[in-house]
Amino acid sequence: MNRLEPLRKVISDIKALNGIKILNFSTHIAGSYTSMLMADMGAEIIRIYLPYQSESNIDGIDTNNQIWEQWNRGQRSLELDYTQKTGFNALKELIKSSDVIIEDWVPSKAKSLHMDFETIQGINSNLLYCAMPPFGESGPLSDIPADDGVVSTIAGIHGDQGGKGFPPMYVKIPFVSYGTAFLASFAITTALFERESSNMGQKIEVPLYFGAIGMRPQYTIVTNNDSSLYSQSTAITSNSHQIRNPVYGLYECSDGWIFVAAGNEIFWEKFCSAIKIPELTQDKRFFGAPWNIPSENQGTLHEIIKPILKSKNKAYWLKELSDADVPSAPASDRSEFLTHPQVIHNEILVENNNPQIDATHQFGIPIKMSKTPGEIGKPTDIKSKDTWDILRSLKFTKGQLSEMAANKIIPTENAT
Template sequence: MSALEGLLVVDLGRALAPRYASMLLGDMGARVVRIEQGEPPPAGLWHPLLARFFDRGKESALLDLHTPQGRDTLLGLLARAHVLLHDLPQPEAQALGLTGAVLAQRFPHLIVCRMPPFPWGWPQAHAPADDGVVSAWTGIYGDQGGVGNPPAFVYLPLPSYGAALNGVIAVTSALLARLRSGRGQEVEVSLVDGSLALQTGTIVGGPKVRPPAGGRRSPQGINPIYRLYEGSDGEWFFLACGNTTFWNKLCIALERPEWTADPRLADAPWGLPQDAYEPLTTTLAHIFRQKPRAYWLDLLRRHDIPCAPALTREEFLQHPQVAHNHILTTVEDPLLGTTRQMGVPLFLSHTPGRVKGPAPLPGQHTLQLLEEARRPPDLLPPPGPTPSAPLEGIRVVDLAMYIAGAYCSSILADLGADVVKVEPPTGDPFRPNSGAFQGWNRGKRGIVVDLTRPQGREVLYRLVERADVVVQNYRPGVAERLGADEASLRRINPRLVYCAVTGYGPHGPFIDRPAFDPLLQAQSGAMTAQGHPPVFLRVAITDYAAAMLGAWGVLLALWHRARTGQGQRVDSCLLNAAFAIQAGEFFQAPGLPRPHHLDQLGTGPGYRLFPAKDGWLFIACWEHAHWDALCRTLGVGSVPLPQPHSPEAERLSVLLEERFREREVAHWLSALARAGVPCAPARLTRDLFGEKVLWETGRLVEHTSADLGTVHQVGLTFHFSQTPGRLWRSAPALGQHTREVLAELGYTPQETDALYRARAVA
């Protein structure tokens, strides 16, 4: 049995985010009914045929919601449904009577998740927008280029992927809250929220917060020992010395032990001074160009140094761990024929998901669903008290470090869980990334426990006795050595939800290899698809996706436990997350073209970045009407939209650039908005701190950190009408709450002092 068996989800989405979210809910057992309105899916960054992937396993009803019969059928289905997903503009939802307030009166049990590009009520909410517009507005394109450089187009629809993963987290959280209250609620997860959720470690500021390392950035990486390098054969690989241990191993492998004693390099990797970047990068590039890539990968791996080749997607599909994880599946589609597509990217030991089958034919189940909509709804449970947050009362022991595991438990804290971060005496190796560390560890309390000492393990076991969830991201064998493995902890607490967030999964040929986000970016084809030579993506796509999948898995396991009393294991990994955050790009079907992008600016003159007199803006003409309005606004006459990469496309790009350079960004944004052309400023994430609407809606917040003082950072990225989450504290200082937590565990002051003297805690 899958986790969400017995749930009915109605999918009214048109674009990628709600369709992907409902697909994931369906893979985990929910019955998903898709309401087709006879409209093709919008274009933008995804091809219409991809709907055959994102609608897999669903039922389909063709309804005209502007007729009484169509509306009555939808309302009949909603009376029986648990969840409604949609991305309707606010005026259309109001006209159809599908706003949260109206639905709450009629269907108090229903969870309504809306997923618009910009949040309802914002000035931008009434204008057309898509992933390109939101990526530019939220700083993805600006940060990809870097400070002092032009912005750079990112071909992945990251706001939609982020919103889809955020959406299933929000929906499952609302289901957990409904188990206690008997009431549904409205949840908003916009594409803006999806983008912010993928940048919590970047959008961090404050007087004492260091800017991201690297200053003026290279397309190949952010640090001399965390970047792409080319071998003598022209093949590229990524070197990822993400901590001091790996840096020292690199010095030994390259026979440069003197580097470890060089005072300029003493704080490598993350504390390197700016003046050391260029000389070290130049030296390493020269060294690596002396031998082919295969030589360096073999040498580095023998020294346990994280590295990976920059592969194409086709090459990645042959990866032995891909086959072992069963992350690829073949589905026979009635319209497209044989397709290859991502399987279920998350593993639950007792309630695994499955791909149910292909997408239905449009309207295939209309008659059946018309009949079902006429039946009386099931009886609802009596209402109970509403929790203040979805995970109120849930306790999480966080043994994770770095990004994916740490951010996984931070999401649970945002949802109201009491999360205690347990660090070794040396601390999380990513603490030197002070600002980013805040973004990945917000909302937690922090204690220091030495699990190599018996007294330290006893502290852990007391925590686990009263915990609901444990999250860890240890390399293989470490959890067993520390007594923190699933078997040991489940003997203490059989109802435990045990979540492991790893690089490659719980078993298979690659599980012993160290993994960081760019290594899976490189192997999965994300870097080679972004440019040639390969380009490092500034958004840590696999880290964030693995974190979000892990958090969703925990919620699914808690849902199952609430109904059965049974705990289980959840496994999320960076490799599977690489598929989840590029799901549409890995879909293969006869006749499905692969998108092209125009250098680093976009896919063509109608969908790209343009320089204005004082900055940059992004134009997204995914409809011919948009293109015609753009041409009228710029005064270039009636010109057909050319094919990408054609001579005419190049000519028009140059012509439009000349026109845009004549006036300021603000002028063009105003003129294009009046003409109905989707557009946005292309700025850096640091510019978001000046957006008043982000502060007013809680998407940016201010906290006081024990380490850094005032910290500005991303707030909540899901918004509940009845059970709002909470972001009530910044990331903890090392050991900040050790005495407080020990007292809660029943240790007396004398016993606590003894633990400090024994160096079991700090």
């Protein structure tokens, strides 16, 4: 055996968040995804369930618990009725040895459970408390329960997707939750770094509402005469960019779709040459192209381009556009993306057999770190799986655990 192999094994076992314990009380996408990202980097995640709590509550988009299983990989599970005094006392012992709490309750529910920041600070002043409510910890909407779809709608995501003056368009991908998870992961790691110098915990507030803004900051630009780029009405409803640029978007060819990205004046001129109509650059109707074409002429340009691109197949236009140095790409579907050589090379899709959901592969580590690369965890198990082991580690005796089980505060040992 190569004498460097043991050293490589030690290095591979070092993860950036080793030694960090996170208690996950969340029930929606954002908190679950945040926990998965932290677990992949080595954090110990304990997902805590109430006995009557559903194992899956992924905002109406889950199928056969497949998404839930992925976002809870690498996490241990504890079923505990902390609404009862004995259960809450047990939870307090776990909080004392933890670094982070993640929750997505509305503020009034956190208080009713005695799980608000002030109460938790009294138990462990070094703990970081990450609150991920729908709209915020205060304000007129703060106590309104809502999931990704509701927050997305109120934040204008569905309304803006259709274009100004047109009906709203449902956005299938839960961008708000993903954006909130990225912000929360960033905030927690930032707070962990700060705690190294202050030795004090703090409250981290990352509502879904913030995620909605974080995923589209360009829409927050407001000008005196409402002339900002993203306040403009679209003149067309199509798969091209609905804000001023008909040559930045999807176009249909004879055998499928491609994306054309003529995003500046140079690419606009090259695009016109590639489709063999260079005179378009001199057409007064399209002065200001690609982004500042008068709104009344955007549809006209789109209708000129559509039949030209549809007359040939994808391969033809992708070669013509590449030869002309115009960015473009074929519009891939899910199966084409997942089998693409670049996806395989980057290990975006990795093997993780999970017979519970009939899955063999899933999303890998989305970042690359040379020294602490991270590793996806094992599939999650039933919600009571680790209950007795976790409580034993807190020095609870078998007699105490049996009594809690008899009082339905935790499941019986054979149920785990």
